[in-house]
Amino acid sequence: MALTPDYLIERRRLGQRVSFWRWMTALVIVIALVGVGIYASGGGEFERRSAHVAKLKINGIITGDEETLRLIHDIEESRAEAVIITIESPGGTVTGAEALYDALRKLAAKKPTVALVDGMAASGGYIAALGTDRIFARETSIVGSIGVLFQYPDIVGLLDRVGVKVESIKSSPLKAAPSPIESATPESRAAIAALVQENFDWFKRLVRERRSLDDAGLAAVADGRVFTGKQGVTLGLVDQVGSVDQARDWLEKEKKISRDLPLREWRPHGFPERFGLSGLARVSGLDRLANLMDRFAAAPETQLLDGVLVLWHPSAP
Numbered sequence: 369m370a371l372t373p374d375y376l377i378e379r380r381r382l383g384q385r386v387s388f389w390r391w392m393t394a395l396v397i398v399i400a401l402v403g404v405g406i407y408a409s410g411g412g413e414f415e416r417r418s419a420h421v422a423k424l425k426i427n428g429i430i431t432g433d434e435e436t437l438r439l440i441h442d443i444e445e446s447r448a449e450a451v452i453i454t455i456e457s458p459g460g461t462v463t464g465a466e467a468l469y470d471a472l473r474k475l476a477a478k479k480p481t482v483a484l485v486d487g488m489a490a491s492g493g494y495i496a497a498l499g500t501d502r503i504f505a506r507e508t509s510i511v512g513s514i515g516v517l518f519q520y521p522d523i524v525g526l527l528d529r530v531g532v533k534v535e536s537i538k539s540s541p542l543k544a545a546p547s548p549i550e551s552a553t554p555e556s557r558a559a560i561a562a563l564v565q566e567n568f569d570w571f572k573r574l575v576r577e578r579r580s581l582d583d584a585g586l587a588a589v590a591d592g593r594v595f596t597g598k599q600g601v602t603l604g605l606v607d608q609v610g611s612v613d614q615a616r617d618w619l620e621k622e623k624k625i626s627r628d629l630p631l632r633e634w635r636p637h638g639f640p641e642r643f644g645l646s647g648l649a650r651v652s653g654l655d656r657l658a659n660l661m662d663r664f665a666a667a668p669e670t671q672l673l674d675g676v677l678v679l680w681h682p683s684a685p
Contacts, residue, residue: 419447424452430457458490465495484611494512497511541553
């Protein structure tokens with residue numbers, strides 16, 4: 369049968385219409401899957417706009433990074449009716465811990481906020497816990513390490529062995545002191561000791577005020593030791609042994625926050641989470657890819673700690 373021009377034109381038009389609807393169907397499927405991914409990622413923008421209990425993790429070395437502080441501010445302005453801060457940190461810098469504490473106190477002024485010590489809230493991690501309304505810890509959690517640290521290497525002996533001599537021209541004797549290439553003088557030691565003591569006094573004042581401890585109670589916990597969560601309850605550093613369930617019970621009983629509200633985790637807005645890609649991968653059965661994207665989004669910048677530290681293990685970085 370001969371193919372007429374009209375038949376060929378109609379076939380072409382039909383093919384174009386089929387291609388159009390195929391593309392439209394694919395687009396709708398992609399949009400739907402992205403929406404499911406955002407929902408499954410447990411903290412997408414849409415979910416944050418409805419009433420919920422926010423959950424925020426404070427993990428690793430505390431530096432007062434802008435991303436964490438911005439996230440706390442976003443929770444403050446969100447529809448979250450209460451906040452659970454889970455802490456797993458050995459501490460960090462004094463100034464970073466101070467910035468985090470101030471941000472959490474501002475948050476707690478607007479929303480009931482509780483701390484849950486998952487494994488460790490030592491030094492700066494415990495300062496973060498002090499910024500909340502109530503502190504929960506597991507029996508075997510580590511809390512405390514109330515103290516301040518300043519460390520520096522002394523390689524003078526090593527330089528002498530290899531025959532290296534470093535000359536310094538200073539505007540004053542205490543400039544750049546202490547230095548790893550010069551033996552510390554009594555004056556430089558005294559200057560750093562005064563700095564450490566002032567920061568230590570600030571830390572102890574926070575503990576005294578936030579935990580309502582007298583002189584004897586403060587002295588019992590402020591010698592740099594760490595304690596278990598159970599010991600922390602006895603010493604007044606922790607309010608209650610418990611987990612998320614006990615924290616939700618307390619919020620319901622004392623702050624009238626319904627347990628029916630969903631618990632939603634807030635995380636930094638990495639690219640995979642912002643567009644729901646990790647959730648999309650997870651609902652598609654690609655759990656390993658989803659976990660990789662989550663780690664990529666949450667990975668902190670590597671940086672060296674300098675200055676005065678509130679850190680349980682200085683080698684932690």
